[in-house]
Amino acid sequence: MRDVAVIGIGETQIGELWDQSLRELGIKAGLKAIRDAGVSGDEVDMLYVGNMSAGKLINQEHVAPLIADYAGLDDVPSVRVESGGASGGMALAEGYISVASGMDDIVVVGGAEKMTDVEDDQAKEILSSTADQEWETVFGATFDSLYAMMARYHMEEYGTTKEQLAQVAVKNHANAAKNPNAQYPREMPKKMVVNAPMVSEPLGMFDCAPLSDGAAAVVLCPAEMVDSYRGDPVKLAGVGHGSDHMAVHDRRNIGAMKATKMAAEKAFDRAELKPEDMDFAEVHDNYTISEIMAIEDLGFFDKGDGGPATERGDTELNSEISVNTSGGCKAKGQPVGATGINQAIEAVQQLRKDAGERQVEDARYGLTHNIGGTGASAVVHIFERWSE
Amino acid sequence: MRDVAVIGIGETQIGELWDQSLRELGIKAGLKAIRDAGVSGDEVDMLYVGNMSAGKLINQEHVAPLIADYAGLDDVPSVRVESGGASGGMALAEGYISVASGMDDIVVVGGAEKMTDVEDDQAKEILSSTADQEWETVFGATFDSLYAMMARYHMEEYGTTKEQLAQVAVKNHANAAKNPNAQYPREMPKKMVVNAPMVSEPLGMFDCAPLSDGAAAVVLCPAEMVDSYRGDPVKLAGVGHGSDHMAVHDRRNIGAMKATKMAAEKAFDRAELKPEDMDFAEVHDNYTISEIMAIEDLGFFDKGDGGPATERGDTELNSEISVNTSGGCKAKGQPVGATGINQAIEAVQQLRKDAGERQVEDARYGLTHNIGGTGASAVVHIFERWSE
Numbered sequence: 175m176r177d178v179a180v181i182g183i184g185e186t187q188i189g190e191l192w193d194q195s196l197r198e199l200g201i202k203a204g205l206k207a208i209r210d211a212g213v214s215g216d217e218v219d220m221l222y223v224g225n226m227s228a229g230k231l232i233n234q235e236h237v238a239p240l241i242a243d244y245a246g247l248d249d250v251p252s253v254r255v256e257s258g259g260a261s262g263g264m265a266l267a268e269g270y271i272s273v274a275s276g277m278d279d280i281v282v283v284g285g286a287e288k289m290t291d292v293e294d295d296q297a298k299e300i301l302s303s304t305a306d307q308e309w310e311t312v313f314g315a316t317f318d319s320l321y322a323m324m325a326r327y328h329m330e331e332y333g334t335t336k337e338q339l340a341q342v343a344v345k346n347h348a349n350a351a352k353n354p355n356a357q358y359p360r361e362m363p364k365k366m367v368v369n370a371p372m373v374s375e376p377l378g379m380f381d382c383a384p385l386s387d388g389a390a391a392v393v394l395c396p397a398e399m400v401d402s403y404r405g406d407p408v409k410l411a412g413v414g415h416g417s418d419h420m421a422v423h424d425r426r427n428i429g430a431m432k433a434t435k436m437a438a439e440k441a442f443d444r445a446e447l448k449p450e451d452m453d454f455a456e457v458h459d460n461y462t463i464s465e466i467m468a469i470e471d472l473g474f475f476d477k478g479d480g481g482p483a484t485e486r487g488d489t490e491l492n493s494e495i496s497v498n499t500s501g502g503c504k505a506k507g508q509p510v511g512a513t514g515i516n517q518a519i520e521a522v523q524q525l526r527k528d529a530g531e532r533q534v535e536d537a538r539y540g541l542t543h544n545i546g547g548t549g550a551s552a553v554v555h556i557f558e559r560w561s562e
Numbered sequence: 563m564r565d566v567a568v569i570g571i572g573e574t575q576i577g578e579l580w581d582q583s584l585r586e587l588g589i590k591a592g593l594k595a596i597r598d599a600g601v602s603g604d605e606v607d608m609l610y611v612g613n614m615s616a617g618k619l620i621n622q623e624h625v626a627p628l629i630a631d632y633a634g635l636d637d638v639p640s641v642r643v644e645s646g647g648a649s650g651g652m653a654l655a656e657g658y659i660s661v662a663s664g665m666d667d668i669v670v671v672g673g674a675e676k677m678t679d680v681e682d683d684q685a686k687e688i689l690s691s692t693a694d695q696e697w698e699t700v701f702g703a704t705f706d707s708l709y710a711m712m713a714r715y716h717m718e719e720y721g722t723t724k725e726q727l728a729q730v731a732v733k734n735h736a737n738a739a740k741n742p743n744a745q746y747p748r749e750m751p752k753k754m755v756v757n758a759p760m761v762s763e764p765l766g767m768f769d770c771a772p773l774s775d776g777a778a779a780v781v782l783c784p785a786e787m788v789d790s791y792r793g794d795p796v797k798l799a800g801v802g803h804g805s806d807h808m809a810v811h812d813r814r815n816i817g818a819m820k821a822t823k824m825a826a827e828k829a830f831d832r833a834e835l836k837p838e839d840m841d842f843a844e845v846h847d848n849y850t851i852s853e854i855m856a857i858e859d860l861g862f863f864d865k866g867d868g869g870p871a872t873e874r875g876d877t878e879l880n881s882e883i884s885v886n887t888s889g890g891c892k893a894k895g896q897p898v899g900a901t902g903i904n905q906a907i908e909a910v911q912q913l914r915k916d917a918g919e920r921q922v923e924d925a926r927y928g929l930t931h932n933i934g935g936t937g938a939s940a941v942v943h944i945f946e947r948w949s950e
Contacts (some may be wrong), residue, residue, distance in 0.1 A: 175664050195696070220803065229617045229691060233699075236646035236692035236808075239938035243808040251803030251824070252939065253652045254644040258624035264641045268656055275663030276563050303617060304624035308583070311621075413665075415608065415639030420624075420631040436639070550627035551640065 182211025262514025263544030350501025412445025570599025650902025651932030738889025745895030802828025
C-alpha cells in the first residue's frame with residue numbers, strides 16, 4: 175500500500191446557517207480544500223462524501239453527485255459513506271484506502287450536514303435513528319438518554335463526577351474561543367455547565383453537543399505526488415475501524431467503548447505508533463461523557479482516570495495530551511457527517527503549525543476519533559508530520 | 563493491487579416480504595454468502611452495506627453495524643455506502659478496493675432494501691429523492707416522469723418504438739421465469755406491456771420496475787487465498803465509476819448516459835477487455851428505456867440500435883449478448899440498495915455454470931451495470947471465469 179498525504183483542507187463556519195443549503199456548504203468546503211491543495215478540478219479522481227441523514231433532514235438522498243455537480247466536478251465520480259456520527263471519518267478511511275491501493279491518485283473527501291432545516295425535536299429524533307430503532311428508540315430511548323445511561327454507569331463504577339464531566343465542556347469551550355470557525359467561540363464557566371437544566375440526568379444542556387450546519391473537506395494524494403503540490407503535506411499514517419453491538423443494552427460494559435478500542439489498536443498498529451506518542455487528539459465528544467470514555471479507551475489514561483485526568487488539566491492545550499484543541503463537537507460544533515473531516519482538518523492545521531492560538535507546541539503526531547450512533551461503529555486516524 | 567475473487571454469494575427471495583424486516587433480510591443474505599464461501603465469521607475483516615434510504619423507509623440510519631450485529635458479526639467493522647440505485651454496486655467497488663489494496667482480506671459486501679413498510683406513493687417519493695430535490699422533484703418531477711422524458715427523447719431522436727421498449731420487459735420476464743428468487747417469475751405477453759395503463763407517457767406500468775424488499779451479499783478475498791475456500795472462485799476483473807450532472811435538464815444529451823460510458827470505459831481498461839468480449843451483462847433496467855440506453859452506452863450496440871437490437875432478439879438468452887439473464891430489476895425485482903449485489907450474484911452464478919435454465923453457454927466474461935438516481939452516478943464491474 176502507498177503512503178498517503180493530506181495536501182489540502184477546507185471547512186465552512188459551523189453554526190446555525192439558515193441562509194445556506196447543504197449543497198452550498200459542501201461546495202464551499204470542497205472548493206476551499208481544492209484551492210488549498212493547489213490541484214485543479216480535472217485532476218480529481220474521486221469524491222467521497224460523509225453524510226448522516228440528508229434524506230430525512232433535507233429530503234435528498236444521493237448527495238455525493240449533487241455536491242460534485244454543483245461544485246463543477248460533474249466529471250468526478252462520487253459516493254456517499256454513512257455510519258451515523260462516524261460518517262465523515264468512515265468516508266476519510268475509504269478515501270485513504272482508495273489512494274493507498276493505487277486505484278485513485280487525487281481524492282477529495284468531504285463531509286456535510288444541514289440540521290437546522292427541521293425543528294430541533296425532529297433533528298434529535300433523526301440523530302436517534304442511528305441507535306437501534308426496533309429495540310431502543312421505538313420504546314422512547316433517545317440519544318441523550320442512552321448516553322446518560324453510560325454516564326450514570328461510569329459515575330457509579332469509576333467515581334466520575336458531574337464536575338469532571340463539566341470540565342470537558344469548560345476545556346473545549348476554552349479551545350473553541352481560539353477557533354474562528356467554531357459555533358460557540360467563547361469560554362463557559364464551570365458553574366454554568368454544572369447548573370444547566372437537565373436534558374437527561376446526569377447530562378445537562380451543556381454536556382451535550384449542539385445541532386449544527388457545516389461542511390469540511392480534505393484532499394488526499396499518494397506520497398510520490400506530494401512534491402507537485404503545496405509544500406507542507408501531512409501524512410495520514412494509520413486507519414482503524416471498530417465495531418460493537420448496535421443496542422446499548424447488548425454490550426458487556428457500557429462504561430467503555432469496544433469499537434473505540436478496536437479502531438485505535440488497528441490504527442496504532444498500522445502507523446507503528448503508540449498512544450504515548452500522540453501530542454494531541456480530536457476525540458468524539460458529542461457528550462462530555464463521550465470524551466471521558468474516549469481518552470480512556472484510546473489508551474491515553476487508565477479506565478476510570480478519564481474524569482480525574484480532565485480535572486487535573488492533563489487534557490488541556492499543551493498539557494500531557496492536548497484533547498479537542500479545535501473545541502470539539504461540544505463547542506466547535508457538530509455538523510454530524512462533517513465531524514470526522516473537521517477533526518482531520520484540526521489535525522492537519524496542528525501538524526502544519528497553522529493552528530494559531532490553539533497551536534500544540536512541537537506537534538508531531540495526532541489522532542482523530544469518530545464514533546457512530548451510541549458507539550456501534552468507530553474509526554480512528556493517525557496523522558504525522560511529513561518527513562522526507 | 564491484488565487480484566480479487568468472489569468466493570461466496572447469497573440472496574433472499576425478492577418480493578413484497580411483509581413478514582421480514584430489513585435486518586432479517588440482511589442477515590439471511592449475509593449468512594448464506596458466508597456459508598457458501600465456507601468462511602467463518604471470525605475471518606471476516608470488513609462489511610460494506612449498500613442501502614439507498616433505510617432512514618426514510620424504516621426510520622433507521624446506521625444500518626451497517628445493525629446488520630453486522632444481528633448476524634453475529636459484532637466484531638466486524640462495517641460501513642454503509644449510498645449512491646441511490648447504485649448503492650449496491652458502489653459498495654461492491656469499495657469492497658473490491660479494500661481487498662485489492664491489502665487493507666482487508668475477507669470482505670463481505672451486502673445490499674438490502676425494505677421498501678414495502680411505507681405506502682407505494684411514499685416509496686416512489688423516496689426514490690425520487692435521489693433526483694435533484696431543489697431543481698427537479700420540488701417542482702413535481704417524479705422519477706417516472708424524468709425517465710419518461712429520456713424515453714420520449716430517445717424515440718424522437720433514434721426512432722425507438724413503444725414495442726421495442728416493451729420487448730425489454732417481455733425478454734426480462736422470460737428470463738425471470740427461470741429464476742426462483744425473482745419477484746415476478748412469469749412470462750408476460752408483449753400486448754399486455756404495450757397496452758398497460760400509462761404511468762408517465764410513454765412509459766406504461768410494465769415499463770417500470772417494481773418496488774421490492776430483498777437483500778443480497780457476496781464474499782470477496784484476494785487471489786492468493788482462493789485455494790483455502792470453495793473450488794470455483796470468480797474473478798472480479800475490473801471496476802469503473804462514472805458521473806454526470808445531477809439534474810436531467812443540465813445534461814447535454816438525455817438519450818445517453820455519460821456516467822455509464824465513463825464507468826464502462828474505466829472498467830474495460832482495468833480488466834483489459836472490450837465490450838465484444840462480454841458473454842452476458844446485467845444492466846440497470848429500472849425502466850425499459852434504461853436497458854435500451856445501457857446496451858448502447860456500454861458499447862454493445864451503436865447509439866440508436868438498442869431498440870432494434872432488442873427487437874431482433876440480440877439480447878435474449880444465448881443470443882449475441884445475453885442481457886439481464888436474471889430477469890433484471892424489471893422482473894427479478896428492485897430492492898434498490900441490493901440491486902448491484904443481485905447483479906453480481908447473477909454474474910457469479912453464470913460463471914460458476916450454476917445458472918440452471920438461465921445458463922449462458924460457455925460464459926467466460928460478464929458485466930454488471932448499476933446506476934444511481936436518473937444517472938448522476940454509475941458503476942460497472944467486470945467478472946471473469948477463474949483461471950489458474
